[in-house]
Amino acid sequence: MADKPDFKQTMNLPQTDFPMRAGLSEREPHMLRLWDEMDIYKRSLDVNAGGPTFILHDGPPYANGHIHMGTAFNKVFKDLVVKYKTMRGYQAPYVPGWDCHGQPIEHQVERNLGPERMKTISRTELRALCREYALEFVDVQRAEFQRLGVRGDFGDPYLTLNHEYEAGNVRIFKTMYDRGMIHKGAKPIHWCVRCKTALAEAEIEYSDELSDSIYVKFEFTSRPEAFAQVSEPVSVVIWTTTPWTLPANVAVTLAEKADYVGVRVGGDVLVMAEALVTSVAAAAGWVGYEVLPQRVKGSELAGLKYRQPVHDGVEGVIITGEHVELTTGSGAVHTAPGHGEEDYLVGRRFGLPMPMPVDDEGRFDAGGGPFAGMQVWEANPTIIEWLRERGTLVAAGTISHSYPHCWRCKRPVIFRATEQWFVSMDEAAQGVRPLREGAMDAIGKVEWIPGWSVNRMSAMVGDRPDWCISRQRAWGVPIPVFTCRTCGETVANDSTFDAVIALWEVEGADSWFIREPSEYLPAGTACPRCGGTDLKAEQDILDVWWESGVSHTSVLEARPELRRPADMYLEGSDQHRGWFQSGLLTSVGAYDEPPFRSVLTHGFIVDGEGRKMSKSLGNVVSPIDVVAKSGADIIRLWACSADYSQDVSVSGEILDRTSEAYRRIRNTFRFLLSNLYDYDPADAVPFDEMYELDRYAMVSLADLVDRVTAAYDEWRFHMVYRHLYDYCVVDLSSFYLDVLKDRLYADEAAGHGRRSAQTVLAAMLGAMVRLVAPVLTFTSEEIWLSMPEALREGAASVQLSGWPTVDVPAADAARLRAAYATVLAAREEVTKALELARSAGVVGKSQEARVVLVAPQDTITVLRERGGRELADMFIVSEVVLVVGEAPASAPAAVTVEPAAGSKCPRCWNHRTDIGADAACPDLCGRCARVVSAL
């Protein structure tokens, strides 16, 4: 067989080193090094020096353990926002932070030490170990966040254990204290009488415990009206499993709307919930009893008095509350505000006293009356016996139920009121606006994204009780006040606060536990009550939410590159309760304004079924695994593709789909790159001189830029993804780029047609790489570095290259959009007809076809205006015949397909009738002959 000329050599086939296979997990670390070398963070600030600033303030994750999908998602989102803003011309510093104090770290350190060593260690030593532990995980998480491509000041992050940070706590405390928003009070907390310590909820282990279960009658001293006529004494019956709390009883709580009845039994009339009479009777073993006909609502009994069960001559009061259940007990709840959370809350609502007769070791003091000196657990049987003797015990038994235990000693814990510090929601000094009012007002000034977020925030701030900010622990920032050793008075004023600020700025909060107050307080600091000068530093520490809350001062105010208020806080929806609120309250408390201009909230990461991820369900997806297997850009693309305003699912299938989408996007870029290997912007064809199809492509590119930019600006990131992806698939791959291949490959390399196309491809590449850069941070940079130097416009990184604009004349754009809507609709009919012809064996590839298209006049006119050759190119067929006629009702045109006339050009593979027209190239079509001859 004769040698066929190798026409491939004469064509402009794609060339690129940009690999189809990403190999992200290997490639990404190289990119990180490159950014490190060029100091990308600093350059991202320098590039917009003097421009407007955008401050996204990082909420500090807890420095404990590795990152999980939720933290990864959150950080990627922040990075996306920061990078977008940078590219839009804002100076967008990003200072990552970590929350380093708190019970979980202290708890873990204590576990690691073990109980024996723990006993021998000082508070200062324990704090040093906690610090070490926290810093270790700061390093771990820092590396993990950076691996995700997050750009920020990782060399100098903010840590809540830094000295300046610690001092910031005092600045806010000082202001709020001065403004009368901070007060001392009492509140029940979990307390272990053996370890003599307060316990956090996380330090409580619940297990079944056998408790006493007793019913006790409290005799009314003011008889209910309904029972005025009965001759017997009338009492209310309560049920409790903690007899030892009876000395602290001050009230009985009834259900407001429930029916209560009197039961005549054994010479008494006992009042209880009607619904529970049978069960009380069973517990008491009553054989004969009579339910009186009178029925009263709980609310009707409210306000009546009864004899306190332990203390003679003392009365308690009947109140109503929502927590009263009618499933167990008697429907009348013994209420001791010092010994229970609900009792405490209802007690506060009714202004009840809060007696607390139990000391640190669990012994009754004088307030225990006859039981003074007894330990509460020992007292239980004694109390029961005592009640029996008094004749007030209605029934006694035992019950097995879930009860809290101390994680250290495994003993049951008690609930006990202790002295605590509070931020008042509704009280403040004269002339100062109360915090709740100010905070509600501030909420209205903030942009909440998504909109429902404001409801959640308002509801929480509107309802919340005073904020208890003290914790009885070691690892944290002390409450910066003093107590007079002589009289117990609190000593705190501007000069003591300032002294503490000065001390902590230099030595940190550790100094609090090392130095004596006299060493750093101004000489002459004395108790305002007794004049004593022997002062003791407060031992309680601040709630960690307070600590992270004051970052608006410790970070935003302290760092020159930042400012308060921030433009945005961006966290998961749980932070309505946490950081959003602690930031808001401390900021309003100190400055009367919110710390943020906007708050963006995202949902939680759940599995493919919408369930939370947990080890026990076995559905946990680790970002570290995904990075190792697929790359950080896959996580980033996934994060961007989901609607964050609700919970976000992740699963193997979802990540597979994401990877497929990634490959599609990557390949689109690869195609663009591979057809620009010989293009120089100097070859650019002006818009007006472009092929019409290319002008239309420019219009659709401009539309894409508009849509994507709007999506970013509206914080609808999943629409960024969707627009970009659909553009790649629908506009480019299946239409424009497919059509362009013939021109790019077969036209003369430097000819007008090919340069016109390349001008568009270059515009697409330059715009798209920027549009995806905030999301696909690694891939976009890889693309950037693969672009011809001249297209990079001098930017060392795509992150520094600014935001794309594509200008097309508006009138042209409108005309082209309309015309090409018709073209594309017709094209759809053509592809359907081609498919039928293909399955009938009439044609194989579309170039082998000649199509006859019948459509109404106006359609035909539009199609004809494009030009016959151009239309055939756009349909990727060899010839189009346009006929005016009736189109079917369901379609814009009727299309029939026939084999193309002429024969296949061996160079461009089109079927042409002008093969051999040029004698010099007898095999080729006219176009190819012309191109080849010119070589």
Added chain:
RNA sequence: GGGCCCGUAGCUCAGCUGGUUAGAGCGCACGGCUGAUAACCGUGAGGUCGAUGGUUCGAAUCCAUCCGGGCCCA
């Protein structure tokens, strides 16, 4: 139990203030191409819009209840 929120094809999402046979892409099936090739192109099949009531001439869109799920409280 309370507050806030979610539930549209296997997956990710559109469906504005209620109005013709609920859309897109992916995946899948089938086919084409072999000059984007561990790519690319085409066609097609997939949904009782969580369920049930209600309002309305008309509801995926409004209301109620229920079921399932999430966050935060209790």
